[in-house]
Amino acid sequence: MSECTERSEGGMPSQHGMTGKRIVRPYGDTTGDGMVQVSFTLPVPHDKRAEGAAVQLANKMGIDPALLVHAKPMGEGFTFFVVYGRVNHLVDLSAVRVVERDYPLLSAREVNALVKRQLRRKLSVVGACIGTDAHTVGIDAILNVKGVAGEKGLEYYRELKITNLGAQVSVPELVEAARVERADAVLVSQVVTQRDAHLHNTREMSAAFREAMPVGRRPLLVVGGPRFDESQAAELGVDRIFGRGTTPGEVASYLVHALVTNKKARVA
Template identity: 85%
Template sequence: MSAVQADPAAPGGAEKKIVRPYGDTTGDGMVQVSFTLPVPHDKRAEGAAVQLANRMGIDPAMLVHAKPIGDGFTFFVVYGRVNHLVDLATVQVVERDFPLLSAKEVNAVVKQRLRRKLSVVGACIGTDAHTVGIDAILNVKGIAGEKGLEYYRELKVTNLGAQVSVPELVEAARAEKADAVLVSQVVTQRDAHLHNTREMSAAFREAMPAGKRPLLIVGGPRFDETMTDELGVDRIFGRGTTPGEVASYLVHALITNKKAKA
C-alpha cells in the first residue's frame, strides 16, 4: 500500500504526486521483502539477512520469517522502513491504446472486414514447458470465467503446446498462414525468455519478407512491456492479461488500425 502527496509547486504547473510505502500508518515507509540466501539456517544466516536488508535501505530491518528450503539454502522475510519515494508523474507504462471488444464484436469485425478467419498460432518456445499461460489465452475454457480465443468463431487457433523450437514455430506459422503468432514464456532463468524472444523475432524476419510476416506477440509475468523494439516484437502482454484483451488487440492491429493507415 502507499500514501500519496501532491506537490502544487511542481514545475510547468503539473501536479507532482509522491508515493511513499504504507505499512501500519499513512506514510510510514514500511515494506516487506523476501529473498533466499545460499546458506544453511542458523543465527549467522539470520544476521546476514538483516545486514543485506540494511544495505538495501531498510532501516530498521526486522526479520519476521526464516526457513530452510533445502541443503544449504534459507528463505527469509524481512519487514522494515525505507526512505525512498516515487514520483507517479515520472512512471512510464504501456497504456492500452485500443478499445476492449466483446467476443461478438471481435467476430463481427473479422467477418465484415477481413472476410476470412483470422489465423492465430501459439506456443511455448525453447525449453519452456509451462503451458498454463498460452492455454489460458487460447483454449476455449480460458481463464477466470472468460473464454479463450478458440471460442471466437471467426478465429482459427493452432496451439502447438510446449517446448516448440523456433524453426518449428516458423514452419507452423507458414503452413497455417498465420496472421499472428502468440508466444508465452514463463521460464526466466538467465533471461531465457528474452533470448528466446529475440531468436524468434530474428527467425521470422529472416524467413519472411516484411509484408508477409505475422504479428509477433509475446507474453509472460516477467516481461517488460516497454521492450517491444528491443525484442523485435509487435506487442508484449504482462501478467493478468485476458483473452479478450488479446483478441481486441488482434482486431486493432490487423484490421482496424491497418485500415485507418491505408
Template identity: 85%
Template sequence: MSGKTVVRPYGDTTGDGMVQVSFTLPVPHDKRGEGAALQLAGKMGLDPAMLVHARAMGDGFTFFVVYGRVGHLVDLAAVRVAERDYPLLTAKDVNGAVRRRLRRKLSVVGACIGTDAHTVGIDAILNVKGVAGQKGLEYYRELRVLNLGAQVTVPELVEAARAERADAVLVSQVVTQRDAHLHNVREMSAAFREAFPASRRPLLVVGGPRFDEMMAAELGVDRIFGRGTTPGEVASYLVHALTARRAAA
C-alpha cells in the same frame, strides 16, 4: 488517484515508508542465517529492518521475509508504462469485427518456444476453458487457433505460421534463467523477419510474468503482455493491430 506526484510506501500509517521484502539465501536456517538476512536488508536500505519470517527451503537454503523503512520516494510523473491504446471488445464484437474487416477467419498460432515447458500461460489464452472467467481464443468463432504446446523450436514455429497463413503468432515464456526468455524472443523475431516480407509477417505477440512491456521494440515484437492478461485483451489487440496494419497498407 490524488493530485500528488510524489508518494512514499505505506505500511502501518500513511507515508511511513514501510516495505516488506522476501528473498532466499544459500544459508542454513539458524541464527547466523537470520543475521545474514538482516545484513542484506540493511544494505538494501531498510532501516530499521525486522525479520518477520524465516523458513528452510531444503538443505542449505532459507527463505526470509523482512519488514522495514526505506527513505526512497516514488515520482509518479516519471513512471513510464505501456498503456492500452485500444478498446476492449466482447467476444461478439471481436467476431463481428473480424467478419467485417478481414472477411475471413483470423489465424492464430501459439507456442512455448525453446526449452520452456510451462504451457499454463499460453493455454489460458488459447484454450476454450480460458482464465479468470473468460474463454480462450478457441471459443471465438471467427478465430482459427493452432496451439503447438511446449518446447517448440523457432524453425518449427516459423513453418507452422507459414502453413497456417498466420495473422498472429503468440509466444509464452516463463523460464527466465540466464535471460533465456529474452534470447528466445530475439531469435524468434529475427527468424520471422528473415522468413517473411514485412507486408506478410504475422503479428508477433509475447507474454510472460517476467517481461518488461516497454521492451517490445527492443525485442523486435509487436506487443508484450504481462501478468494478469486475459484472452479478451489479446483478442481485442489482434483486431486493433490487424485493422491498423490493413489501413496503413
C-alpha cells in the same frame, strides 16, 4: 504487504504544485511511514549468522531499521527470509512510464463481426511455448476455449482460426507452422525465466521470422509472460508484450485493432 500512499516530499499529503510532481512513499502501519516487506533466499544454512546476514542485506537495500520476521530452511544449505522495515525512498508518479492499452476492449461478438465484415476470412493465429519451456498454462489460458477466470479463450471466437502447438516448440518449427497456417499473428508464452531464457528465446524468434519472411509478410508477433517488461517490445523485436493478468479478450481486441481496424505496415 506494503501499499503506496501519495505524499509530498516532506511527508505530508501531496499537493499538485507547479512542478507537477506526485510523490508517494510506501504505507505499512501508518500513513506515509515508508514501511515495506521483502522476501529472499540466501545460500546459507539457517542459523544466527544467516539471520544476521539477512538483516545486513536488508540494510544495504536501504531498509533501516530492518526487522527479521521470518526465517525458514529451504533444503540443505538454503534459508528463506522475510524482512520488514522502513525505507526513505520516494516515487514521483508523474515520472512513471508504463504501456497503456491504446485500443478498445471488445466483446467476442464485436471481434467476430469486425473480422467477418472487414477481413472477410478467418483470422489465423498460431500459438506456442518455445525453447525448453514446458509450461502451457499461459498459452492455454489465452487460446483454449475454457479460457481463464470465467472468460473464454480465443478458440471460442468463431472468426478466429487457432493453432495451438503446445510446449517445447523450436523456433524453426514455429516459423514453419506460421507459414503453413498462413498466420496473421503468432502468440508465444514464456514462463521459464532462468538466465533470461524468455528474452533470449524471444529475440531468436523475432530474428528468425525476419529472416524467413519478406517485409509485409511477417505475422504479428506477440509474446506474454509474468516476467516480461511490456515496454521492451521494440528491443525484443516483437509487436506487443502482454504481462501477468492478461485476459483472452484483451489479446483478441488487440489482434483486431492491429490487423483489422488499424492495419498498418510493420517494419520487418
